[in-house]
Structures are given as C-alpha cells and as structure tokens.
Amino acid sequence: MTRGYLVARCLIPLIASTHLKRRRARGKEHPTRWTEKLGRASAARPKGRLIWLHAVGLGEVLALRGLIDAIARRDPALNFLITSSSRTSGQVIADNLPARTQHQFLPLDAPGYVMRFLDHWRPDLSVWAEQEVWPGMIVQTYARGIPIALVNGRITAQSFARKQRAKGVFRDILTRMSLITAQDPATAKRLMQLGARAAKVSGSLKPAASALAVDAARLAQMQRLIGSRRVWVAASSHAGDEAEAIAAQASLTDWLLVLVPRDAARAAEVAAKLAQAGLRYAQQSTGGMPSADDHVYLADSYGELGLWYRLAQVAFVGGGFDAIGGHNPWEPAILGAAVVHGPDVHNFVADYALLHTAGAAIRVDAGQLGSTIATLDAAALTTQATRLVAEAQLSLDDLAADLLALIGAPT
Secondary structure (H helix, E strand, C coil): CHHHHHHHHHHHHHCHHHHHHHHHHCCCCCCCCHHHHHCCCCCCCCCCCEEEEECCCHHHHHHHHHHHHHHHHHCCCCEEEEEECCHHHHHHHHCCCCCCEEEEECCCCCHHHHHHHHHHHCCCEEEEECCCCCHHHHHHHHHCCCCEEEEEECCCHHHHHHHHCCHHHHHHHHCCCCEEEECCHHHHHHHHHCCCCCCEECCCCHHHCCCCCCCHHHHHHHHHHHCCCEEEEEEEECHHHHHHHHHHHCCCCCEEEEEEECCHHHHHHHHHHHHHCCCCEEEHHHCCCCCCCCCEEECCCCCCHHHHHHHCCEEEECCCCCCCCCCCCHHHHHCCCEEEECCCCHHHHHHHHHHHHCCCEEECCCCCHHHHHHHCCHHHHHHHHHHHHHHHHHHHHHHHHHHHHCCCCCC
16 A cells, blocks of 8 residues: 555646646645745755654644754754645744744655755654654655654544554554654554554643744734723634624623634624624724724734734633634643633544643633633633643653654764
8 A cells, every 4th residue: 555655646746736836826825935845945954953843734833843942952053944734834833933943835745846855954853743644755754764753643533543444554654753652642552553663642742832922012012002901812713613702792892802713814704793793893904903992803814823812811712613623722821811612622632631620721612602701710720721831841851852862962
C-alpha cells in the first residue's frame, strides 16, 4: 500500500498548478506565496541549525509556539521553520511568530516538490504535530538521515477505525520516527497498535502555548473606547454559536459583546442577524469603533483574538452548537478570560475534561448562555486555568529535552 501511494504521488504535478491557481482565484491560497506548495521557497534559509515543525490546523500551528520557546531556552542559537497548509493559518501565525522563526506553506506530497523543499531548508530535525503526516514526505526526509518526531499525537476512536484500513502505511510511517508522544493514554495505545514501537504520553501542547500577540497601541485604543464597561467575547463563532450569543446579549445590555466569526466572510450574514434582533452594533471592516451606545462590536477580522481575549472577562469559545466539535479553549485561558462553551467539544475532549475537572470552564446548553455569564465567578475560573497553564508549561521542558537529544549538542 505504501509503495502504491509513493508511485501515485508522482501524478500530483500533472494537476497541481492548475488546482492551486483555481484555489487562488477563489481566495483559498495566498496570492503570491501559493508556489511554496510546489516546493519553491519564498524566504532564505538562515545560517545554523534549523528545526522544522509542521501542523495542520490553526490551533495546532499556534500551539507550536510554546514548544519552540521551550527549545529555544535550551539552545538560543537554533532556528525554526513552521509549515502549515491553510491560508488562514499563514496569516495568523505571521503575527505570532517566535524569535528566529519563519513560516512557509507545506509543499504538496510530490517527489520533486518535497526534494526542492528539503534541498532548500536542510532541516536538522522534522517535527510533526497531532495527526497529519504525509507518507512521501516522511519517506524522503528519513532517507536523508533527518530524525523525525511526532508530538502532541491525538487519535480519536473514529479516526483510529479509519486509519486501521491503511495500517500498513501508518506502520511504515511510524517506524521511521525516532520519538512519538501522545496527548493521552488512549492515543498512545492506538499509535502502538498502528505500528509505533513506543509512544510517550506528554499531554497537550495547547495549554502551554505562548500567549497570542497583540498590538499594544491598538489595545490601549480599545481600552479607552470601552472604558469601564464589562466585555465578553464570542470567539471563532459559527451560526449556532451566534444564535446563542445574540439571544444572550439581549439580557446583558450592560455588557459589550465582541463577536468574532470564525469565517470573516460571513460578516454580512451576522450583521443582518444583529439588526434583526434589534441590537446596535459597530462593524470593524467598515471602520466602525465600539461606543457606549453599542450592544455588539462585530470584529470581522483575522488574527486579533489576542486583543479581544485581553479585553474580555468572559470568552464564549465557538464551535459548540454547530456539530463542529469546538475550538481551542486554552487561548483565552492563557490570557485570563473565563472560558464558557457549548455542548459539542468532541475535537477537544481531553482539553475540556482537564478544564472541567479543575473547575476552570463552564459548559452551557441552549438558552443558558446569558444567565451563566451574568452570574458566573470569572475570577475563580481564571485562577484554576492559570494553574493548569503553569503546570503544562513546566512539562514542555521534558519534551524540549527529548527533541534536542535527537540532534545532539551543537558542533
């Protein structure tokens, strides 16, 4: 099966350019950097040793920053390359890059594209996060003698059932990895059933991530505009989340709701719902600024959650009312906002279980959001979340040491 995949990937260049250009025309690819997916680097490789880290989702990409900081504390001379696939991840990580770190889009898994990428970047270590791995890229990286690690592994029961159908491929991938760590014992067991020789449980990277960045001048501006008014944010929202948030705001008129849709392109749809509900709002993309008369500030932009979480006392994390599976609760927790969420968090089961066990987050069902925000003890939630974050950051030191051991002391 692995050999069949390696042969089939040779056909990718026949359609790659056309496919990527069509996606670029629809706004799905970066207008100038899309050729990075053909293995054509748009930045120079820095001198010295370089660790390459890859993650697929926006939350996973941002979570790598804490690990990079932990590694850099042990070896400040190291350079880092983060790769991801989506245009949105590239936009957001660009404003949140750690020191000595660059971002590129991961090339498609065709032999020539991967060869160009590896020839240019010449990584000393390849680190893959969570669950996305590309067989061809793993094989070519391994063939060059570059050590490979899988960190923050997470495999649900449903995902495991799918992966078992291609168990031979995963065995070939996992046996080429020098270090494998998992978020939880169940994932560690599943990784070994798929062929890993060993899998260490190291917990999730997300609670140990660095705080999202913020423009200090913009933060000060918003603090002046909002004044002493209490703020809650509905972050990374989808339609079901927005219905709950709009209904809740009707009873929270002494609060300002900052509404941040997951997809900013839906802003017109969200604005129409706000108007229909009779809520006064200002919209960021049209130049609006929050005022004392506004019930809602529609923050239809990307990359500013670091600003809104710093301003908010409560963060309603989206994805819980739309069969999405939730979004990352640690980003607001790290910045001191009390976390509230909807019932569907299947993509973050372990994260929310940890938060709930510690009394650091509150789940709400339909119709409960307004009364919950009005009565919750935000300080109690944030105190417990801060403790969990501190513990997770300490655990990163061990993982950083394990990864550096794969490349040895600098020469």
